[in-house]
Amino acid sequence: MSSAGTTVNRQIVLAARPQGLPAPDDFRLVEGRVPEPRPGQVLIRHTHLGLAPAARLRMSETQSYAQPMALGDVVYGQAAGEVIESRHDGFRPGDSVVSINGSWQEYSVCGGAALTPADLALAPATLWLGLLGTSGMTAYVGLLDIGRPQAGETVVISAASGAVGSAVGQIARIKGCRAVGIVGGAAKCAYVVDELGFDACIDYRAADFAQQLAAACPKGVDVYFENVGGVVRDTVWPLLNQNGRVVLCGLISEYNDAQGAGPGWFPLLTKRLMVQGFILSDRLERRADFVRDMGAWYQAGRIRMREDLSHGLEQAVPAFIGMLQGRNFGKTLVKL
Amino acid sequence: MSSAGTTVNRQIVLAARPQGLPAPDDFRLVEGRVPEPRPGQVLIRHTHLGLAPAARLRMSETQSYAQPMALGDVVYGQAAGEVIESRHDGFRPGDSVVSINGSWQEYSVCGGAALTPADLALAPATLWLGLLGTSGMTAYVGLLDIGRPQAGETVVISAASGAVGSAVGQIARIKGCRAVGIVGGAAKCAYVVDELGFDACIDYRAADFAQQLAAACPKGVDVYFENVGGVVRDTVWPLLNQNGRVVLCGLISEYNDAQGAGPGWFPLLTKRLMVQGFILSDRLERRADFVRDMGAWYQAGRIRMREDLSHGLEQAVPAFIGMLQGRNFGKTLVKL
Numbered sequence: 287m288s289s290a291g292t293t294v295n296r297q298i299v300l301a302a303r304p305q306g307l308p309a310p311d312d313f314r315l316v317e318g319r320v321p322e323p324r325p326g327q328v329l330i331r332h333t334h335l336g337l338a339p340a341a342r343l344r345m346s347e348t349q350s351y352a353q354p355m356a357l358g359d360v361v362y363g364q365a366a367g368e369v370i371e372s373r374h375d376g377f378r379p380g381d382s383v384v385s386i387n388g389s390w391q392e393y394s395v396c397g398g399a400a401l402t403p404a405d406l407a408l409a410p411a412t413l414w415l416g417l418l419g420t421s422g423m424t425a426y427v428g429l430l431d432i433g434r435p436q437a438g439e440t441v442v443i444s445a446a447s448g449a450v451g452s453a454v455g456q457i458a459r460i461k462g463c464r465a466v467g468i469v470g471g472a473a474k475c476a477y478v479v480d481e482l483g484f485d486a487c488i489d490y491r492a493a494d495f496a497q498q499l500a501a502a503c504p505k506g507v508d509v510y511f512e513n514v515g516g517v518v519r520d521t522v523w524p525l526l527n528q529n530g531r532v533v534l535c536g537l538i539s540e541y542n543d544a545q546g547a548g549p550g551w552f553p554l555l556t557k558r559l560m561v562q563g564f565i566l567s568d569r570l571e572r573r574a575d576f577v578r579d580m581g582a583w584y585q586a587g588r589i590r591m592r593e594d595l596s597h598g599l600e601q602a603v604p605a606f607i608g609m610l611q612g613r614n615f616g617k618t619l620v621k622l
Numbered sequence: 623m624s625s626a627g628t629t630v631n632r633q634i635v636l637a638a639r640p641q642g643l644p645a646p647d648d649f650r651l652v653e654g655r656v657p658e659p660r661p662g663q664v665l666i667r668h669t670h671l672g673l674a675p676a677a678r679l680r681m682s683e684t685q686s687y688a689q690p691m692a693l694g695d696v697v698y699g700q701a702a703g704e705v706i707e708s709r710h711d712g713f714r715p716g717d718s719v720v721s722i723n724g725s726w727q728e729y730s731v732c733g734g735a736a737l738t739p740a741d742l743a744l745a746p747a748t749l750w751l752g753l754l755g756t757s758g759m760t761a762y763v764g765l766l767d768i769g770r771p772q773a774g775e776t777v778v779i780s781a782a783s784g785a786v787g788s789a790v791g792q793i794a795r796i797k798g799c800r801a802v803g804i805v806g807g808a809a810k811c812a813y814v815v816d817e818l819g820f821d822a823c824i825d826y827r828a829a830d831f832a833q834q835l836a837a838a839c840p841k842g843v844d845v846y847f848e849n850v851g852g853v854v855r856d857t858v859w860p861l862l863n864q865n866g867r868v869v870l871c872g873l874i875s876e877y878n879d880a881q882g883a884g885p886g887w888f889p890l891l892t893k894r895l896m897v898q899g900f901i902l903s904d905r906l907e908r909r910a911d912f913v914r915d916m917g918a919w920y921q922a923g924r925i926r927m928r929e930d931l932s933h934g935l936e937q938a939v940p941a942f943i944g945m946l947q948g949r950n951f952g953k954t955l956v957k958l
Binding site for chain 2 (some may be wrong): 315332338389417427428432477480526565580581588615616
């Protein structure tokens, strides 16, 4: 390990783009130089790296939500450490910080935007890479702002023993929800229930995974916090209740062969898409606004609708069948 | 055709559950009696029926968002007509009304909740079944409240010449958006552009549909108002921009064989699910709230996170590979 003052900065660089699961040969350990901070930057000696599955996305050539790494780049990742030298007014040597793109190396320079202070009086440095870092914040924002759990609802979390998932379930409990985890293996199941306090946890490798999950969600699933995709998602899917919310945070099981196009789920994640199923009868409180606006637009000649009019009750049947075949042209009406 | 005063009410009932596309033999014309309104109800003589593809969903035995019809039921649908007899304080004989479940018959009784007045001074009765009825309101609420179009954005609408789609595109234009329709056939294309004023319209039956659609959306697609599903959706999908919104209003092309379960899109519609792709970096304005809450929960012992700690920079690679295989247990960290 290097220590402060040396000019050697050991780094792990991307040597080849992984095909599927990364292999050790896709990476190479090199010795670089400790960089000099420019004005507005600090030099950090890393004490810890924080690894996250999303880094896999940057190893592919395909654009996802993050820029792909170039071959030879130091591998992207977060780091916690100590400021060694500062040319930034907000940080002094000795400060504990987390850098969002410290990368897999012993030293990095970083500007203020990617840097957050790590208050060691509140929690140790490693927690600022986890519970109080982007993992915890992903759980917090994703569950509360997108999942919007209500007390008494059931929240299901995949990868529930992981950094994000474990925080999601605990926040769900704090908010009065039933938290049901999904993990791989009995040890993780026990940990999630016994130590984190989830109401239940199911091993997706179990032969009767679907039955166990359904039994653990007797009132269905209101919020699904999705980290993994694949068969886990497909098993949760039929259990979702009306007005359920799916927080699509990760698709770890699909990262190794993600293509980033097509009609599947991957673009939902990388493009932050929102898909909302919608039935008018849930939203009738908007009727007065609708009649006011549409009436005005109609009377001003700004909007119109073609009518596809059949005559006589008997014509309802062929008109209906034709409509399902796309043979109607405009609003399908039958005049009696 | 019956006239007011007769006791015969001709009705079309569901004779058999359609297999795939409905056939004429799935329906039967019968003669019923004109019903008597109970207190709080009115008797309506129908002048027009409004047909909508969603009625197909009720013809299957599977529960969708609506109760299935029973065999022998008068076929579900909306009707416009005139109040013949009223036992409801809000309506008088001669009033023009729309009943949301008048069904395919000549007369119906209806309580107040399913009844809306049709102001003929504002628009003719047929418009109260279309542009000013549930079709128009579906367009209005779906586009404005869920799609949230911003001026300058591109809105793509499938089934663009239909009742809902044609209103969506015109509202999009009113809101300053580029409106691009998708329809089947050249006549509908011409109508949508020439008469409704959409910026472009593409025939999905064209051999180069995908290329034409991409060319019509040079800045990608910000809002997709989905009425049909299937290959049309799959073609729009790669064009969606970051933070795009998909208003899932219908899946007409899938109604004839919908199953209502599994991981596909159908439950998204029938259960009004919301799926939101989510990347933390878009939501950093929540950081202060997060640190306040999570810090307090952590210090109160209400939340914790297991750490999966490796030692030494070289261990970053195996730790990362293991994490992608689910072999980590908690937040994956490397101590340097």
